[in-house]
């Protein structure tokens with residue numbers, strides 16, 4: 001596992017200025033924050049540093065202003081929400097470097113917190129300009145990265161700062177890296193992976209990497225159709241990437257060579273139209289899908305078999321729903337398998353880690369998320385980690 005410094009390695013920080021990269025890219029609608037998960041994730045690090053007497057300067061991006069000041073994407077918009085979740089007063093500073101920040105540092109008392117402006121207002125952020133990193137660093141004593149979700153980007157505040165200041169992983173970053181290491185870095189075997197979702201094309205690299213890492217690869221969702229079709233099965237009008245047949249075959253070959261067992265559904269839920277509880281709904285063997293039907297979920301007996309696979313495993317990593325779970329009853333397989341994983345985790349026989357926007361929604365829908373060992377909300381960074389890629393923001397923290 002990557003070795004990195006954590007907040008435990010900090011000496012006395014009284015009166016020191018902490019530059020803390022967090023994820024404040026909050027979902028908003030009509031000026032109101034619709035989900036405060038990311039703020040809550042940053043709280044432990046902010047509170048710990050503030051309570052140790054540091055002056056805490058938060059760095060974050062918001063939206064995609066592309067190197068320009070865009071008033072509707074000012075981080076001032078999230079200050080009220082951060083104050084609410086943190087339960088403390090937070091100052092807003094409309095710059096990220098220079099005399100305005102220096103002046104703010106002078107005004108802040110030990111243990112106070114400020115949010116600096118949207119880092120992406122400056123072109124040097126995404127260009128990872130070392131001059132910008134140096135200018136930001138000039139107002140701080142040390143750097144803490146607590147934004148795993150931005151760690152797949154080599155930007156000035158996600159990567160560059162780690163080269164110009166003593167760098168530490170924040171509590172949320174530390175928890176994420178520890179959980180991911182337990183799931184794929186250094187897992188207890190046997191390891192199962194569930195990969196689902198709409199398309200093979202969006203997760204090709206994930207599949208390629210996983211077959212070399214896990215003992216059981218469970219493929220569900222729309223992407224299973226591509227594998228079934230590659231094997232000569234008629235999937236009717238299911239979502240299917242027929243042009244990826246050769247790639248699917250190659251992935252299966254590689255799995256075979258690596259000793260990874262791939263599980264594809266052998267019975268499925270089909271219907272002629274994509275709607276909630278459609279009249280044409282039925283379950284059938286994968287060989288019995290009619291030309292005018294589409295596969296929208298894994299069938300009940302296949303799910304039972306998959307549950308049995310999980311019972312033999314000690315580690316599970318999950319990305320992608322098994323069916324079109326947003327529409328009933330095509331959530332059934334995902335819900336059933338998620339609950340099995342949750343129960344096994346509760347019993348202590350499984351370490352379960354999941355990530356991905358729709359996956360988290362599906363696990364919440366199943367009431368299973370809170371029982372999982374770890375749920376990553378990181379999106380792109382989580383997927384790149386599942387592809388076996390080194391994340392620049394994590395690499396820069398390495399000691």
Ligand code: ADP
Pocket residue numbers: 196197198199202220221222223239295296297319320321322323324325326355356357358359360
């Ligand atoms: P995540 O966001 O967790 O990475 P994806 O975005 O890859 O997951 O995939 C989720 C989407 O896949 C969902 O919108 C779901 O409806 C869709 N999906 C799953 N199974 C099927 C299927 N059999 N046919 C069509 N769409 C599917």
Ligand code: MG
Pocket residue numbers: 356357358
């Ligand atoms: Mg998605």
